[in-house]
Amino acid sequence: MSRIERRFAALKAEGRAALVTFVTAGDPDYETSLKIIKGLPRAGADVIEFGMPFTDPMADGPAIQAAGLRALAAGQTMKKTLKMVKEFRKDDQDTPVVLMGYYNPIYVYGVDKFLADAKAVGADGFIIVDLPPEEDQEFCLPALKAGMNFIRLATPTTDDARAPVVFRNTSGFVYYVSVLGITGTKAPDLKSVKANVNRLRKHTTLPICVGFGVKTAEQARAIAKDADGVVVGSALVGAIAASLTKAGKPTSKTAKAVHELVASIARGVRK
Amino acid sequence: MNHTAPNSFRTGPDENGLFGIYGGRFVAETLMPLILQLEQAYKDAKADPSFQEELDSFLEHYVGRPSPLYFAERLTEHLGGAKIYFKRDELNHTGAHKINNVMGQILLARRMGKKRIIAETGAGQHGVATATACARFGLECIVYMGEVDMERQKPNVFRMKLLGAEVVPAKSGSRTLKDALNEALRDWVANVEDTFYCIGTVAGPHPYPEMVRDFQSVIGRETKQQMLKREGRLPDSLVAAIGGGSNAMGLFHPFLDDKEVEIYGVEAAGLGLKTKTKHAASITGGRPGVLHGNRTYLLMDDDGQIIEGHSISAGLDYPGIGPEHSWLHDMKRVEYVSATDKEALAAFQLCCRLEGIIPALEPSHALAHVMKIAPKKPKDHLMVMNLCGRGDKDIFTVADVLGVKL
Ligand SMILES: Cc1ncc(COP(=O)(O)O)c(C=O)c1O
Numbered sequence: 001m002s003r004i005e006r007r008f009a010a011l012k013a014e015g016r017a018a019l020v021t022f023v024t025a026g027d028p029d030y031e032t033s034l035k036i037i038k039g040l041p042r043a044g045a046d047v048i049e050f051g052m053p054f055t056d057p058m059a060d061g062p063a064i065q066a067a068g069l070r071a072l073a074a075g076q077t078m079k080k081t082l083k084m085v086k087e088f089r090k091d092d093q094d095t096p097v098v099l100m101g102y103y104n105p106i107y108v109y110g111v112d113k114f115l116a117d118a119k120a121v122g123a124d125g126f127i128i129v130d131l132p133p134e135e136d137q138e139f140c141l142p143a144l145k146a147g148m149n150f151i152r153l154a155t156p157t158t159d160d161a162r163a164p165v166v167f168r169n170t171s172g173f174v175y176y177v178s179v180l181g182i183t184g185t186k187a188p189d190l191k192s193v194k195a196n197v198n199r200l201r202k203h204t205t206l207p208i209c210v211g212f213g214v215k216t217a218e219q220a221r222a223i224a225k226d227a228d229g230v231v232v233g234s235a236l237v238g239a240i241a242a243s244l245t246k247a248g249k250p251t252s253k254t255a256k257a258v259h260e261l262v263a264s265i266a267r268g269v270r271k
Numbered sequence: 272m273n274h275t276a277p278n279s280f281r282t283g284p285d286e287n288g289l290f291g292i293y294g295g296r297f298v299a300e301t302l303m304p305l306i307l308q309l310e311q312a313y314k315d316a317k318a319d320p321s322f323q324e325e326l327d328s329f330l331e332h333y334v335g336r337p338s339p340l341y342f343a344e345r346l347t348e349h350l351g352g353a354k355i356y357f358k359r360d361e362l363n364h365t366g367a368h369k370i371n372n373v374m375g376q377i378l379l380a381r382r383m384g385k386k387r388i389i390a391e392t393g394a395g396q397h398g399v400a401t402a403t404a405c406a407r408f409g410l411e412c413i414v415y416m417g418e419v420d421m422e423r424q425k426p427n428v429f430r431m432k433l434l435g436a437e438v439v440p441a442k443s444g445s446r447t448l449k450d451a452l453n454e455a456l457r458d459w460v461a462n463v464e465d466t467f468y469c470i471g472t473v474a475g476p477h478p479y480p481e482m483v484r485d486f487q488s489v490i491g492r493e494t495k496q497q498m499l500k501r502e503g504r505l506p507d508s509l510v511a512a513i514g515g516g517s518n519a520m521g522l523f524h525p526f527l528d529d530k531e532v533e534i535y536g537v538e539a540a541g542l543g544l545k546t547k548t549k550h551a552a553s554i555t556g557g558r559p560g561v562l563h564g565n566r567t568y569l570l571m572d573d574d575g576q577i578i579e580g581h582s583i584s585a586g587l588d589y590p591g592i593g594p595e596h597s598w599l600h601d602m603k604r605v606e607y608v609s610a611t612d613k614e615a616l617a618a619f620q621l622c623c624r625l626e627g628i629i630p631a632l633e634p635s636h637a638l639a640h641v642m643k644i645a646p647k648k649p650k651d652h653l654m655v656m657n658l659c660g661r662g663d664k665d666i667f668t669v670a671d672v673l674g675v676k677l
Contacts, residue, residue: 055577058456059299065443077574103297104561108575130297155301157463162304181461
């Protein structure tokens with residue numbers, strides 16, 4: 001059983017949904033980002049997504065675009081992101097770490113080398129936005145072969161005909177994108193989330209986590225009723241942005257702002 | 272990379288949208304069902320003679336095709352070598368080759384029942400062409416344009432507005448063409464139901480590189496016929512400028528299996544390839560990566576982060592190139608070279624004075640290469656350059672460089 005599978009099984013036994021948090025690795029700088037990430041489990045995060053910054057994030061809204069550019073400006077690289085996972089793993093052996101991003105930095109790093117390095121530092125899975133099932137031979141299949149999880153996005157356009165294709169080589173959990181659009185711009189329509197999650201369950205036994213647009217404890221609570229997990233990203237990244245000085249430097253409030261927001265949403269997920 | 276030559280260079284892409292290792296469909300899942308739907312719709316349209324008839328009719332009566340193949344006599348005399356012809360796509364309605372592709376895609380969008388058209392634009396030529404076709408068919412038109420480019424290409428912004436389009440500044444990243452493409456993709460993800468994305472070059476996810484190439488291939492097909500009629504034989508060489516590579520692919524594709532025809536694609540070398548970051552030569556100065564839905568040669572740093580291209584020409588500063596060009600490069604069927612801002616500017620001025628044609632800065636790069644190689648060719652060497660756009664849009668940029676206040 002992978003760390004992701006163990007975590008979802010444990011939460012199922014507990015009878016509650018997972019809180020999955022996303023922050024961009026290296027935002028606003030390496031040290032602050034590491035402090036943020038290290039404090040996430042204690043604040044209530046069950047699964048942690050590290051965004052791997054990319055200059056051209058075509059599925060992300062302004063908040064996560066800005067986070068990526070802040071991280072890159074502060075000197076974040078793929079190597080540093082992997083180093084952060086290693087640092088995180090020193091204190092935490094149980095919380096799953098998912099690396100999320102776009103394919104080009106991985107392709108340039110070298111798929112096999114990246115998989116070996118990611119595994120060595122203790123990462124558990126990947127969400128690569130621009131790798132649909134049609135491109136599975138690129139990275140998804142090698143990742144599965146390396147014993148890592150490949151988590152796919154399902155969307156409102158994933159109809160019953162498409163769903164089997166999307167779930168074919170998916171493992172760990174399924175990330176249901178609750179809105180048609182980019183991250184952090186629209187609020188999810190709870191009724192359609194419920195209907196779609198139930199519909200997708202006919203196609204997969206994997207846990208289904210719902211994200212894109214979740215900002216508050218109330219939304220999280222409502223989604224947690226139907227889904228196995230709630231993903232929060234833009235709101236956390238927005239909290240980082242709001243805590244910075246005019247020059248974009250972190251303040252004493254930066255990590256705290258993220259942890260407080262996570263704690264409040266975690267209470268929502270825990271009812 | 273080492274490859275053996277295929278029997279034909281004209282059969283790509285395969286069913287996965289690949290030209291060798293290049294191309295593909297690297298897009299978010301939200302778009303995938305749509306892209307498959309578009310692929311099917313295009314296949315159906317291609318097999319339907321009434322679609323081609325309708326397109327041909329608009330190309331003749333609205334765009335003004337065929338465009339002339341013109342013997343550039345004074346330039347030929349001046350350079351003293353090859354006999355130089357211009358394929359005059361700058362005479363098309365809206366002043367560039369972009370409209371060839373736009374007419375095809377907009378007729379397809381109509382077939383698919385889409386009412387909202389989005390496009391990205393760099394120099395503004397593709398945006399103007401899209402706005403034009405949308406006005407003609409009463410379709411809603413939204414054009415994404417980098418904030419920096421909106422400043423550089425003000426007349427085209429105003430043209431698009433006159434034609435009823437909404438021009439939305441792309442404010443993210445480097446605020447140029449690549450960011451306009453990102454914004455258009457983001458719009459598409461959010462509006463998949465009713466929106467058709469009209470891409471302006473032979474890039475993007477499959478089927479765009481193939482589809483745009485097919486629509487632009489009218490350039491090469493006409494050139495072939497016109498040359499046979501004028502000279503009784505095929506040209507010896509073809510030269511075209513490359514941004515994303517659509518005017519070049521349009522000219523080249525019908526000739527790819529005519530092995531004796533030399534083919535040159537000219538990328539923008541900006542301030543020089545040695546500057547590393549101040550050029551837009553994806554093939555001669557980049558390496559393979561994945562961006563905007565396809566694998567192709569890209570400008571990027573060692574960590575896979577995209578570098579914004581630089582060129583005096585806003586239509587050439589894209590940090591990538593169409594995937595079919597990447598393949599043709601690896602197969603060594605097409606020779607990819609580059610021309611600097613300075614060389615393009617000199618060619619621009621020469622063309623104005625010798626031929627009475629003000630070319631766009633994009634084909635001025637092609638002309639710069641013609642100036643390098645034509646003198647070394649024999650007098651019976653037939654060379655065709657794609658004069659794919661006129662220079663009205665560029666006079667402000669050129670005046671600025673020449674230190675003239677307008
Ligand atoms: C006149 C002209 N030529 C060339 C280009 C570059 O595009 P492509 O390489 O797709 O022909 C542009 C793009 O704006 C253009 O306006």
